Amino acid sequence: MKFAIINERLVPEPLLHQQEPTYPISNIETIPQPPINKDYSFNHDLQNLLTGKQLPLDELPYSIHEIHQHYENGCLIYRKGITFQKGKAKCERCGNTDQNWFAAYPCSRCGTSCTYCRRCLMMGRVSACTPLCSWSVVNSFSTNNSQLAWTGTLSQGQQTASTRVCESVANDSVLLVWAVCGAGKTEVLFEGIERALQQQKRVCIATPRTDVVLELTPRLQAVFPHIQVASLYGGSEDRHKQSPLTIATIHQLLRFYKAFDTIILDEVDAFPYSVDETLQYAVKNARKDQSSMIYLTATPNPKWRKECRLGKRNFVTIPARFHRHPLPVPEFVWCGRWQKPLKNGKLPQILMKWLHQRLQSQTQALLFIPKIDLIPVILPILHKLHPKIEAVHAEDPQRKEKVQRMRNKEIPILITTTILERGVTFPNLDVAVLGAEDRIFTESALVQIAGRVGRSKQYPTGNITFFHFGRTEAMTSARKQILSMNKEAVEKGLVDV
Amino acid sequence: MSDYCLSCHSGLIPEVSWSIFFTKTVPTYLCSSCENQLTLVGGPTCKICDRPLEKLDPQYVIGATCYDCVRWEEDPEWQSALLKNHSIYVYNDFLKEVISQYKFRGDYIIAKAFSENIRKKIKTIDYDILVPIPLSKERQYERGFNQSEGLIVEAGFQPTNFLQRIHSEKQSKKSRHDRIHVQQVFRCIGSDLSDKRILLIDDIYTTGSTLRHAAKLLKEEGAQSVSSLTLARG
Structure with missing residues (x-):
């Protein structure tokens, strides 16, 4: 679509009465914005669809005539999908400025060689002639009843964090909640969300993984039964649902524009580095100018930890688990040059012994390995120990099923790549890492892996062993981090020793 | 590069x-x-539609022709409408994904990934005019470009838009029977086709009915022969 400029207003090509010069929106220097007409009876569905959003025209099920009338009356804003600065393209939806992620095509809509962003293409193509539409005024979000229906109690550590979350929501500030694996960080949010909703604020919980969205939605819907929680992920049906509480994957945030008063970012550190920039942009775009931002993680990156140490970052820790037992501390076991004997079908004796003990005591175990290719080598060896041992990796089509069978205790030992490092909970579990020296096992990966052990109240302890061929800094730092959290927990009286 | x-x-x-x-x-x-992960069409193929014959049940191979083409050729209405189809790749899961990225997501630049093989293939075929299978106006606006035209242009050739689509329904939603027994789907907007050898370009050959509809029309308009080239053979 192209636009003409007539009397300092944009006019879309299909609505022109006579021949006028027209341009792709990215070629128009500043987009004129008509003042709001208070008497205009606007379309409420369109308002619902566009409030706090940034959507291309293709996603609006209304005629260009009707859409444009809302622009004429000051209700709707057109923004450029792609902008150019010194010949360099920038995608205004996802923030991409890496020129390798742009391409051009001979566009049937604008008749030019039209630049488009490949980085966010899966959300629908944004090109140089694509206007992004938003609603011009963002109203506060009124909810009739935002009462929290939760009867549980918070642990001492949780309560401290919860109070800080409430403060942050109230004064629109940024807070890092650094909670150990198994601290119960979801409950820490309840009070803060309730406060926000009472103040007519719009809240979003964003996470990198669809699994987490699917898990959190029913939990939050249950504690806030009077509101409709919107659950957004690729292919979800709530896409156009307007809700005071949205739970979304980070990618879905790209559809939003100045929408939220509070954004809670779960597992910030789980983002692959390449996604990080897009994430930062998406979050910045989705927040209102005045809003609060709460980061939740068990393993903040070194930069953030340093900022915490130096007092440059507002943070709160929950150093202990809700069940008041200390975190299991990893044991280091040297197992020599394990890769070479493996080629001849041999695993280190000491690891075999460890696994054998788990089978005998009927304790389920996870065995983390550094590479997917090792599965076909290791699995046959372990099948000699027990025929029901299984392996799982990211592209495994039976991944969900195998995790479920592990939950049902049908699998005694599950071999896994780092995909199960977070998010999974099995009671009464021991964990081994083979080749803990591998680069893939970063400090935070190892802390997360250790965090799988002893999560349930019934089985609050367990064994975590790093089998290695030379200890790495990541291994020592991971152990140090766990020990220091345990120490802090003792000092604050959050564990029973 | x-x-x-x-x-x-x-x-x-x-x-x-x-x-x-x-x-x-x-x-x-x-x-x-x-x-x-791309597999080139190779080995013995059907002499009309270029379908690889190796994996086909022998009962569906008659001589060097697949049973589908035998059926087309037995029908006097469709007999020798399409001289021959050429296909470059086997339509496997990987290619399916790449093509869908290309045409449904609208990632035009993907056409470049195929340009070299398309260029080589076109050079082996005798033709006078390259005609892309058109999209309906609505669909072309929606996608922003015609995927078949893109394949031609990016391979460095000049497309000639001789055809226009009358129907706009999605082919992929129809069965073989439905696809064959529709009324005319194209209109010819070219002139002076006499004695011209036309090479139709499409992304995928599935049942061959789209290409045959176009071929039949072009022959009725005077084309000497019509063959086709598709990126994938389904």
Whole structure:
């Protein structure tokens, strides 16, 4: 679509009465914005669809005539999908400025060689002639009843964090909640969300993984039964649902524009580095100018930890688990040059012994390995120990099923790549890492892996062993981090020793 | 030449060998692991539709022709409408994904990944005019480009838009019977087709009915012969 400029207003090509010069929106220097007409009876569905959003025209099920009338009356804003600065393209939806992620095509809509962003293409193509539409005024979000229906109690550590979350929501500030694996960080949010909703604020919980969205939605819907929680992920049906509480994957945030008063970012550190920039942009775009931002993680990156140490970052820790037992501390076991004997079908004796003990005591175990290719080598060896041992990796089509069978205790030992490092909970579990020296096992990966052990109240302890061929800094730092959290927990009286 | 694989966006490392100095380098757009997932049509194929015959049940192969084409040729209405189809790749799961990225997501630049093989193939075929299978007006606006035209242009050839689509329903939602027994789907907007050998271009050959509809019409308008080239053979 192209636009003409007539009397300092944009006019879309299909609505022109006579021949006028027209341009792709990215070629128009500043987009004129008509003042709001208070008497205009606007379309409420369109308002619902566009409030706090940034959507291309293709996603609006209304005629260009009707859409444009809302622009004429000051209700709707057109923004450029792609902008150019010194010949360099920038995608205004996802923030991409890496020129390798742009391409051009001979566009049937604008008749030019039209630049488009490949980085966010899966959300629908944004090109140089694509206007992004938003609603011009963002109203506060009124909810009739935002009462929290939760009867549980918070642990001492949780309560401290919860109070800080409430403060942050109230004064629109940024807070890092650094909670150990198994601290119960979801409950820490309840009070803060309730406060926000009472103040007519719009809240979003964003996470990198669809699994987490699917898990959190029913939990939050249950504690806030009077509101409709919107659950957004690729292919979800709530896409156009307007809700005071949205739970979304980070990618879905790209559809939003100045929408939220509070954004809670779960597992910030789980983002692959390449996604990080897009994430930062998406979050910045989705927040209102005045809003609060709460980061939740068990393993903040070194930069953030340093900022915490130096007092440059507002943070709160929950150093202990809700069940008041200390975190299991990893044991280091040297197992020599394990890769070479493996080629001849041999695993280190000491690891075999460890696994054998788990089978005998009927304790389920996870065995983390550094590479997917090792599965076909290791699995046959372990099948000699027990025929029901299984392996799982990211592209495994039976991944969900195998995790479920592990939950049902049908699998005694599950071999896994780092995909199960977070998010999974099995009671009464021991964990081994083979080749803990591998680069893939970063400090935070190892802390997360250790965090799988002893999560349930019934089985609050367990064994975590790093089998290695030379200890790495990541291994020592991971152990140090766990020990220091345990120490802090003792000092604050959050564990029973 | 691009620095990243058009399909998986991993960095492309140019292979270094003496040939760099002596021969013209062919630009690469896919990394080797993506390239390896593409399968070229090869071995014995149906002499009409280019379908690989090896994996076909022998009862559906008559001579060097597949049973589908035998049925087309037995029907006087469709007999020799399409002289021959050429296809470049087997329509496997990987290609299916790449094509859907190309035409449904609208990632136009993907056409470049195929341009070299298309160029080579076109050079082996005798033709006078390259005609892309058109999209309906609505669909062309929606996608922003015609995927068949894109394949021609990016391979360095000039398309001629001789056809226009009358119906706009999606082909992929219909059965073979439905596809064959529709009324005319195209209109010819070209003139002076007499004695011209036309090469139709489409992304996928599935049942061959789209191409035959177009071929039949073009022949009725005076074309000497109509053959086709598709990126994929379903």
